[in-house]
Amino acid sequence: MKMQIGQKGLTLIEMVITIVILAISLAAISAMLSSGVGRSSDTTLEIRSAALAQSYLDEILSKRFDERSHPRGIPPCRANCTTFANFGPDSGEDDRSDYDDVDDYHGLDQGQGQSDPLQDSTGAERTGYENFRVRVSVRYMDITVSGTEENLAVDLNDLDENEDAKVITVRVNYLNSGTEGIAYSAYKTNF
Numbered sequence: 001m002k003m004q005i006g007q008k009g010l011t012l013i014e015m016v017i018t019i020v021i022l023a024i025s026l027a028a029i030s031a032m033l034s035s036g037v038g039r040s041s042d043t044t045l046e047i048r049s050a051a052l053a054q055s056y057l058d059e060i061l062s063k064r065f066d067e068r069s070h071p072r073g074i075p076p077c078r079a080n081c082t083t084f085a086n087f088g089p090d091s092g093e094d095d096r097s098d099y100d101d102v103d104d105y106h107g108l109d110q111g112q113g114q115s116d117p118l119q120d121s122t123g124a125e126r127t128g129y130e131n132f133r134v135r136v137s138v139r140y141m142d143i144t145v146s147g148t149e150e151n152l153a154v155d156l157n158d159l160d161e162n163e164d165a166k167v168i169t170v171r172v173n174y175l176n177s178g179t180e181g182i183a184y185s186a187y188k189t190n191f
Contacts, residue, residue: 045175046182048129048132049132049174050182050184052129052134052172053134053170053182053184054184055121056134056136056170057168057170057184057186059121060102060105060136060138060168060170060188061102061168061186061188063099063100063101063102063104063105064100064102065077065101065102065166065188065189065190065191066081066082066101066102067082067090067100067101067103067104068080068081068082069101069190076190077163077190078163081163081190082103084140086103087103087107087138087139088103088106089104090104095123096108096119097121097122097123102166102168102188103138103166105136105168106136106137106138106139107137108134108135108136109133109134109136110133110134111129111133111134111173112130112131112133112173113133114133118132131174131175132172132173132174133172133173133174133181134170134171135170135171135173135181136168136169136171137168137169138166138168138169139166139167140165140166140167141164141166141187143164149165163190164189165187165188165189165190166187166188167187168185168186168187168188169183169185170183170184170185171183171184172184
């Protein structure tokens with residue numbers, strides 16, 4: 001007696017179904033990978049945006065609180081501080097290297113779409129930031145009831161008047177960051 005051994009293998013239909021399942025799986029994996037790559041470029045832009053904002057904030061925070069402040073900050077200006085209406089570069093401060101107090105930077109607007117390119121504190125043009133725009137605004141903090149910084153007001157002469165601190169906001173736009181951009185803020189106190 002001779003035994004017949006059955007042959008096992010895949011039929012044509014089974015092969016086609018296997019190929020279709022693999023194709024769908026590979027398409028889904030490819031889509032996930034490509035979206036991850038796209039988001040990683042946004043992360044790089046956000047990191048560069050934060051570094052750019054930090055360099056502007058470092059420069060601004062190194063200046064004195066007000067035009068009428070003593071260079072070392074003591075005594076602080078009180079009733080004679082610059083009014084908000086007069087924020088911006090003072091007379092004779094035509095260049096950023098002439099800025100000597102925080103509110104001189106109010107209204108600074110440099111970079112993409114502006115007449116001034118992005119510059120460092122020495123006035124040299126920043127390279128590698130061609131698609132970035134930086135806007136700076138400065139204001140006194142608002143500690144009034146229901147004011148923006150109401151909860152910062154404390155007793156015993158620490159931040160108890162609006163003129164005790166200025167809020168510096170550096171807004172950075174980069175390609176695809178929207179019209180508002182990303183805002184980075186810091187406080188400069190009157191001391």
